[in-house]
Amino acid sequence: MTDVWSNWSGWVKAWPQNLVTATTEEEVVEIVKTAPAPIRVAGRGHSFTPLVESTGTLLTIWGLSGIVDHDDTTCTARIKAGTTIRDLGPKLFERGLALANQGDIDRQALAGAVGTGTHGTGGTLGSISAAVDGFRLVTADGSILTCNATENADVFHAGKVSFCSLGIMTEITMKCRPIYALEEDGGRMPIEEVLSKAEELRDSSRHFEFFWFPFAKDALVKFLRETDKEAKPRRRKPDGEMSPGDKTMLRACETSRLVPFLRGPLQKFLTASSGSRYVGGSEGGGKVRWSHDAFPSDRNVRFNEMEYAVPAEKGPDCIREVGDYMRRCGLNFLFPLEYRYVAADDAWLSPFYQRDSVTISVHQYHKQPYEELFKGVEEIFRRYDGRPHWGKLHTLGAADFEMLYPRWDDFRVLRRRLDPTGKFLNSHLKRIFGES
Ligand SMILES: Cc1cc2nc3c(=O)[nH]c(=O)nc-3n(C[C@H](O)[C@H](O)[C@H](O)COP(=O)(O)OP(=O)(O)OC[C@H]3O[C@@H](n4cnc5c(N)ncnc54)[C@H](O)[C@@H]3O)c2cc1C
Secondary structure, three states, rough: OOEEEEOOOOOOOOOOOOEOOOOHHHHHHHHHHHHHOOOOEEEEOOOOOOOOOOOOEEEEEEOOOOOOEEEOOEEEEHHHHHHHHEHHHHHHOOOEOOOOOOOOOOEEEEHHHHHOOOOOOOOOOOHHHHHHEEEEEOOOOEEEEEOOOOHHHHHHHHHHHOEEEEEEEEEEEEEEEEOOOOEEEEEEEEEEHHOOOHHHOOOOOOOOEEOOOOOOOOEEEEEEEEEEEOOOOOOOOOOOOOOHHHHHHHHHHHHHOOOOHHHHHHHHHHHHOOOEEEEOOOOOOEEEEEEHHHHOOOOOOEEEEEEEEHHHHHHHHHHHHHHHHHOOOOOOOOOEEEEEEEEEOOOOOOOOEOOOEEEEEEEOOOOOOHHHHHHHHHHHHHHHEEEEOOOOOOOOOOOHHHHOOOOOOHHHHHHHHHHHOOOOOOOOHHHHHHHO
């Protein structure tokens, strides 16, 4: 037994025999050939599911970081797999490039984000994995495969979202776009108005999402619109530095944890104090940032999370039902639901495979139990044909995934071909793939 590894929320812990690090592709190959199985690679540990847990080898690749090169003509960049999205933004910017979309935070390693289908919001915009143009993969026998739409195309389409079940990515080529600035806008809006106008709101802006505390009558809508206005630099807070918003949220979480009947009033208070009523497209005045500074928020109050992607047209009914359930279930929770749009893609195990989707996320403060709350919500998601986020909590196994993913069997055949002895399978992945 060596050191303990823990994920961001603190709920997943691992005591691998071998906690190792690699800074080059050659070192990754050597580890794959010689280290005890199961071999799992960690990005930045921001998944809530035990994807990274290992009793054998747990590999970190923080040093495998940076841009290898870029191509202005194709607007692509070859990026080392361990680069965090946060480090990547300014490095791409220096080259006149940016990612087309990003999620709520930018702490993840690129390979970690790609591996689980991490996404932001935007009716016509895909996940981060959908922007992958190719990758280099170290497979179970130590071979290196170059994968893209023409070379090892099956591994490319299967591997874009594969959470280290096919091998270890050492380099990822991302489709980018020229740099762009975004202006933020938003405010409070009655939840029923938001839901009845959901498609209109989605189409009104490059990025639209909303947060909703189920006990509140208003949701908090947020828009990011592309603009030619001058972008102001943003000071990025170091790890752990709490913003005033984080501090308020932390106090509210602790209060509601200790005095559960205050959860409703606190949710109404947090909504009311989060801005003025939104009355339609603003004439400006919102913060203007370069895209890599505009997307990420600070998330310093720890939580656990479940998220499902449902067919886009079912989103409003689904979140209504989830909100009703959460108000009636009698369980204690404080965090808002989050509602986002993701365009369909073609990665075999992407939650957005051939389906324009709405994602709905449920969070629970990390000091409170989540199982019962998430169980009730998951039943609703499943009735709406939901597919879970691979990095967020769910209880599904192989039989369920077979029903959800048309290319499930093809993926399993490919996985067995690339890793016949199950070198990359920990107990969580064995459950997912139905392997003993
Ligand atoms: C505060 C917070 C906010 C979040 N916001 C969002 C959001 O807005 N949108 C969203 O979709 N998700 C979000 N997530 C979920 C998160 O983006 C995913 O779980 C993501 O996978 C975490 O990235 P990571 O680098 O921490 O990877 P890890 O969690 O460490 O690993 C994820 C998977 O990637 C695999 N992996 C890592 N490196 C490699 C490699 N080199 N080759 C092959 N496989 C590899 C791991 O083995 C694992 O299976 C959030 C999570 C947190 C904690």
